[in-house]
Amino acid sequence: MQDPSEAERDCAKSCGRATASHIGTQGYVSEHVQLLRDWDWASTELGPLADWTPNLRRMVNLLVADPRPSGLYWGKKRILLYNEAYIPIAGKRHPDAMLGLPFDQAWPEVVGTPFCNAFEHGKETGHATSQDSTLFFVTRSGYLEEMYASWSIIPIPAEGGHTAFYNPCFETTKQVVTERRMSTLLSLGQCLSLALDSQDFWKQCIKGLQHNLEEIPFLLMYAASQDNLVSQNPGGITNPTPSEASSTHASKQWALEGMVGLPPNCPSLPSRLDSQQANEAFYPGFSEALYDGTPVLLSIADGTFPQSLVPYAKSRGFGDQCTQALLCPVQPTSKCGNIQGFIIVGVNPRREYDTDYQQFVQLLHRQLATSLASIMLIEDEIRRSRIAADLATQDRIKLAEQLAESKQEAAEIEMRFRRMADHAPMPMFHFDEMGNVLYANEAWFELTQHPRGAFYPLSWYNVIHEDDHPLMDQEWAKLGRGEPVYFELRLKKPFVTGDFVGGEKVEGTTWIIAAAYTDNRKDGSVKYISGCLTDISRQKWAEGFQERRMQEAMELKRQQENFMDMTSHEARNPLSAITLCAESIASTLKTVLERPGDHLSASRDIFEAQLENADIIMTCAQHQKRIIDDVLTLSKLDSGMLLITFVEVQPAEAVAQALKMFSSELQKADVSLDYVVDPSYKELDVNWVKLDPSRVMQVLINFLTNAIKFTQNEETRNITVTLKASKEIPSVEQAGLDFFCDDPLVTPPPATSSAPFLFKSANSTIHLLISVKDTGRGLTEEEMQLLFQRFQQASPKTHVEYGGSGLGLFISRQLVRLQGGQIGVASVAGEGSTFAFYVKATRCPAPRTSRAGSLTNDAISTVQAHITTSGDPMIAITKKVYTPCHLLVVEDNLVNQRVMSKQLARAGYRVAVANHGAEALEYVRQSRFCKAGGGTRELDIILMDVEMPIMDGLTCARHIRDMEASGELVPQGGVTAIPVVAVTANARAEQQAAALEAGMNSVVTKPFKMSELIPELEKVRMEVSSES
Structure with a gap:
């Protein structure tokens, strides 16, 4: 959809109708906003965009501006509109299967749910409805995925007695799934802690895992046959070699200990099988997987999923086909060949097997191994005790040696498990009922910063933020009653990273989620408290960042x-x-x-x-133009269209010429001005350098203008401009002030093609420092804090007393930054101020052409409009005598035509006029330049407006140059071509370049003064003169 024209906007505004541009802002338009503008709303209940009510337009704009995922249901059928943040929730339904559809078509699966009922509740009562962590199903990653979201339905009165609904929502999937998995691990730990022996271990394992229908869609458990265990390692202390272990795996017998989520008499699941049969039934690399000891992912996609299980592998939670499963060997110790069983567990078909899922599986795998190791250790101890009891009557010395050996091995096993817990990535702890730290792993100490060894009851309270002590008191009381807890709190440890987001350093307060449960005595009293911590500092920082x-x-x-x-x-x-x-x-x-x-x-x-x-x-008029120029420059800075053009210039002379423009204003304000070229400038032998003189002079003139304004009413009125140079970045001592540091993440826009030459050599690079010191009113510390900021002035009354837009110093700071420099200020209230800046420049040879030598004057003339002069400009013009000539003024605006004609006539020109380009061409054909002869009209130069009816100035200039090329017009009177000067209000560089390309000799931008126009006319006449 095209943006409407100005006429259409005015009509729409007067008639109360909407246009496409009423959706979103008038500046940057995102793809989603453009999609809303272009959508075929006429085919929906909402009707064409032009018929939308103001209330609907306001709510849509609020929806677009809301950073939260939000939807808007409007009209009787509850047509759905949503913002860009809502797209991930919509998934692959966006946009065709959701945007602009009624609610029951956009979300058919939630009809009849509490989410749907919230509409009727809001319509009947006018009250909003909210729910936390509601389950939805979306397809946004190529598969149907479970998603949890906290949402609100807010009723909004709409036209025609209907009720609209605003629906903000927040995704809580990760939190819910993490809680579910942690609950499974805690439940499994509790059940396994009740296991009496190895046989009971597998029963308790099924009991602990069967409640998680989502992460445990189905489960198979095979344990090593008891005959294998005895024949393999009757003493339980030998450590076979890898080759022996591989041979052992191949000869092992496995017995089915239990299953969850599969038919009881599944024909594809034998109750007993050896490793070779397991290779054929489950996974070709079964033996190698057992020897590796780590979980292996089996997938239908790559053919590793057991084909015999495919018909029965359904999710208990959702009923979907499971396409992935995990083969997990259960190895209680690190001994080669000590595989006591394996499990095959399905992967949740509605969750991706990502890093979090892998971490859950690793913790599950580790918990199974650790728990089985503890049980086997107990069994091993019982078995050893029986052997020792049988041998006690025969050899007491041998029994003592065996007991000593057993204790040593038990200590080593315990040490290995302790090291395993120490290196776990999740902070874990174990307290007694008084709050004494019995055990904490390395991750816990690193996160909490608790002093090692400084333990006493509740000593860990000292690492908790003081404001969260009341919350900790409540949760500790729950643990004292034997209740499991799961809550958030802050630590005293600061959260510090080296990352930056949006220019802001990621740091703040450390936030954690604490989950803990109790181990109770037989009488129900708490004996131990165990749990783990999760660092959520980055998530909390992100919420604060938004x-x-x-x-x-x-x-x-x-x-x-x-x-x-x-x-x-x-x-x-x-x-x-x-x-x-x-x-x-x-x-x-x-x-x-x-x-x-x-x-x-x-x-x-x-x-x-x-x-x-x-x-x-x-x-x-100059005051108004200065404000407009500031706004235009700011717009170019914001859009990245401001270019830096580096040319050859002599800085000392450029500054001197710029200061000459202030002579009349300084005289009028009775302010003395001193220009000082510092010895450092001469010591470095600075002559010609490459920089952008127009931008440098713009900053200097801004500083000098402010200095005059703030000094002219003081008793002492002195201004000193100093030019310095250095090879290195000017120091604070050299500049006499501190420079403002810019955001290092801000990237300046590119300069013109000559920019790479500027900083290509460190030896040729110099830094030019220009300072303006005045004896004005000075600034306070509070006022200095506001300087160089957008839309800010030193104080709220500054623009009342002195005028200005509050943009000058902000623009100056940006212009200096674009040239590799910085800007600074030093001031004392009542004593005056010093403003200074430095830019990078590169030494270069003197320009070869006279045109290049005048670039400094041209650059200064581009910023001269910032200076307010007094007196009649025609007085200065008439003091210099120019050669009288015949001038054709081509201008469609009769007022401008009459004013310019009179002013030019007063300056000594013989003026003729034309109302547009066609009349100008006719005049040229009747001039002395026409080859056909007979032309009686005198003509020396043309002053032509660009924008005109019938024929514009650019077209007319092209015709004149074509007539010259074809010989229809012949140069006369010592000129090589008819000089044409363009007059335009378009100040952009590309528009002026278009005028020159069309055949104009020069371009003068409106508004202008006669003191600027007439010298430009004479310069053009000289350039086209055959004598020159």
């Missing part, structure tokens, strides 16, 4: 509103003075004209008054 960004956006909006108010005031305020001065001039001249006679006279006071009125008008 909140801060929202507050910053609101503050920026407030600053922009203040800026628009101030700019509107500053732009409109001079209009009153312009109107009054124009009325005064008209009234005075009317009074003089009413006097009898052709020769009228007036007193000197009248002429001085009119000159003062004209001076006021010029000052006000």
Whole structure:
């Protein structure tokens, strides 16, 4: 959909109708906003975009601006609209199967659920409904996925007695799944702690895992046959070699100990089988997988999933076909060949087997091995005790040796398990009922920063943030009653990383999730407390980051509103003075004209008054232009369109020429100006360098303008401009002030093609430091904090006393940054201020052409419009005598045509006029340049507007150059071509380049003064002269 024209906008506004641009902002338009604009709403209940009500448009704009995933249900059928953050929730239904559809078509599976019932509740009562962690199913990663979300349904009154609904939501899938998995691990640990022996271990394992229908869709458990265990290792202490272990696996017998989620008499699941049969029934690499000792992923996709299980492998939680399973050997110790069983567990078909899932499986695998090891250790001890009892009557010494050996091995086994827990990635702890730390692994100490060895009851309270002690008291009381707990709290340890997001360092308070359960005595009293911690500091920081960004956006909006108010005031305020001065001039001249006679006279006071009125008008016009220029420059900076063009220039002379523009203003304000070239400049022998003189002079003129404004009313009125140079970045001592540091993550826009030459050699690079010191009113510390910021001035009354938009110093800072420099200020209230900046430049040879030598003057003329001059500009013009010539003014605006003709005639030109390009071409054909001869009209130069009806200036210029090329026009009077100067209000560089490409000799931008126009006309005449 195309953006509507201005006429369509006005019509829509007056008629109360909507256009596409009413959705989203008028600036950057995201793909989703464009999708909303282009959607075929006419085919929905909402109707065409043009018929949308203001209430609907406001709610859609609120929806688009909301950073949360949010939907909007509107109309009788509850047509669904949603923002860009909602797309991941929509999944592959976006956009065709969801956007713009009624609720029962967009979400058919939730009809009749509490989510759907919330609509009727909101419609009947007007109250919102909220639920936490509701289960939904979405397809957003190529498979049907379970998703949990906390949502709200907020009723909104709409037109026609209908009720609309706003639906913000937050995804909580990771939290819910993590809680479910942790609950499974805790439940498994509790059940396994009740196992009496190895046989009971497998029963307790099934009991602990069968409640998790999602992560345990089906389960098979095979244990090594008891005959194998006895024949393999009757003493339980030998450690076979890898080759022996592989041979042992191949000869082992496995017995089915139990299954979950599969038919009881499944024909494809034998009750007993050896390793060779397991290779054929389950996985070809079965023996190697057992020897490796780590879980192996079996998948239908790669053919490793047991084909015999495919018909029966259904999810208990969802009924879906399981496409993946895990083969997990149960190895209680690190001894080769000590595989006591294996399990085959299905993978949740509605969750991806990602890092979190793998970590859960690893913890499950480790818990099974650890628990079985403990049981086997007990059995081993019992078996050893029986052997020792049988041998006690025969050899007491041998029994003592065996007991000693047994104790040593038990200690080693315990040490191995302790090391395993020490290196676990999740912080784990074990307390007694008094809160004494009995055990904590390395991850726990690292996260909490608890002193090692400094343990006493509840000593770990010292690592908890003081504000969360009441919360910890409540949760500790629950543990004292034997209840499991799961809660969030803060630690005293600061959260610090080396990462940056959006220019902000990721750091703050450490947040954790604590999960703990109790081991109770037979009487029900708490004996031990065990649990684990999860670091969620980054997630909490991200939530705070979003909140801060929202507050910053609101503050920026407030600053922009203040800026628009101030700019509107500053732009409109001079209009009153312009109107009054124009009325005064008209009234005075009317009074003089009413006097009898052709020769009228007036007193000197009248002429001085009119000159003062004209001076006021010029000052006000320059003030308005300065504000417009600042806004345009800011717009280019924000859009990245401001280019830096490096040319050859002599900095000392460029600064001197810029200061000459202030002579009249300094004289009028009675301010003395000193220009000092520091010895460092001469010591480095700086002559010609490459930089952008227009941008450097723009910053200098901004500083100097402010210095004059803030100094002219002081008793001492002195300004000193100093130019320094250095090879290195100017130091604080050399500059005499501190520079403002810019955000290192901000990347400046690219410069023009000559930019790479600027900083290509460290030896040729120099730093130019320019400072402006004044004896003005100075600044306080609070006022200095606001300098160089967007839409900010030193104080709220600054623009009332001195004017300005609050953008000058901000723009100056950006211009300096684009040239590899920095900006700074030093000031004392009541004593004056020093503003300084430095830029990078590169030494270069002197330019070869005279045109290049005048680049400094051209650059300074581009910023000269920032200077307000006084006096009649025509007085300065008439002081220099130019060669009289015939000039054709081509201008469609009759007022501008008449004013320019009179002013040029006063300057000595013989002026003819044309209303558009076609009339100008006819005039040229009747001029002395026409080859056909007979032309009587004199013509030396053309001043032509670009934008005109019938034929614009660019087309006319092309015709003139084509006529010259074809010989229809022949150069006369010592010129190589008819000189044409373009006049345009388009100040952009590419638009001026288009005028030159069309055949214009030069371009003058509106508004301009005669003191600027006439020298440009004479320069163009000289350039086309055959003598030159």
